[in-house]
Amino acid sequence: MSDARISFTVNGEAVSVEAHPMARVLDVLRQQLHLTGTKEGCGEGECGACAVLVDGELVNTCLTPILQLEGTALTTIEGVADGARLHAVQEAFIAHGGAQCGICTPGMILAAVSLQQRHPAATDDEIKAGLAGNLCRCTGYMKIFDAVRHALAQAAPPSEMRSRMSAANEPRERSGDHGAPASERAGEFEGRSPSKHEGPAR
Numbered sequence: 001m002s003d004a005r006i007s008f009t010v011n012g013e014a015v016s017v018e019a020h021p022m023a024r025v026l027d028v029l030r031q032q033l034h035l036t037g038t039k040e041g042c043g044e045g046e047c048g049a050c051a052v053l054v055d056g057e058l059v060n061t062c063l064t065p066i067l068q069l070e071g072t073a074l075t076t077i078e079g080v081a082d083g084a085r086l087h088a089v090q091e092a093f094i095a096h097g098g099a100q101c102g103i104c105t106p107g108m109i110l111a112a113v114s115l116q117q118r119h120p121a122a123t124d125d126e127i128k129a130g131l132a133g134n135l136c137r138c139t140g141y142m143k144i145f146d147a148v149r150h151a152l153a154q155a156a157p158p159s160e161m162r163s164r165m166s167a168a169n170e171p172r173e174r175s176g177d178h179g180a181p182a183s184e185r186a187g188e189f190e191g192r193s194p195s196k197h198e199g200p201a202r
């Protein structure tokens with residue numbers, strides 16, 4: 001199969017790349033577009049380090065062929081801040097010590113931004129479920145959880161805060177990302193074994 005030209009937007013800018021249709025989005029972002037904020041962890045769709053938003057949906061770029069991006073709108077970690085002003089989730093990660101080596105951080109932040117957009121009044125369990133597809137081997141997860149919880153609380157209007165507090169006291173069904181049942185992933189978030197990625201941040 002020969003190379004193809006694929007056009008899409010990245011962080012609001014139109015781009016057009018020539019690549020093998022099955023080339024990984026992760027490689028095109030890092031090697032052709034020099035957007036190295038997107039990290040490779042496991043390379044197998046399990047850790048979420050390579051996650052970006054595609055038309056607002058969280059997608060693992062290590063498993064996504066570039067052909068699927070035709071006509072889409074991507075947001076990478078480079079597009080989360082508003083110029084020099086960090087996103088509230090980024091500010092919260094700094095304030096709560098939610099990043100250490102940094103490998104998981106771009107994917108975690110994009111997962112949190114996605115959660116904030118879909119569920120601005122997410123309960124604690126919904127936050128855990130929303131982040132359960134992203135692995136971190138450094139922080140022990142609680143600092144990340146605290147950061148996301150803080151960012152959502154800052155953004156939620158008072159009425160949503162009230163419903164969040166009452167919802168937190170009720171048993172409920174959860175839905176989430178990345179395919180696995182939310183009930184399993186929410187449990188994994190606090191007690192997850194180390195991820196497969198071994199390399200340093202690149």
Ligand code: FES
Nearest residue numbers: 041042043048062
């Ligand atoms: S590098 Fe893509 S999910 Fe781990």
Ligand code: FES
Nearest residue numbers: 100101136137138
């Ligand atoms: S900070 Fe999460 S893997 Fe290092």
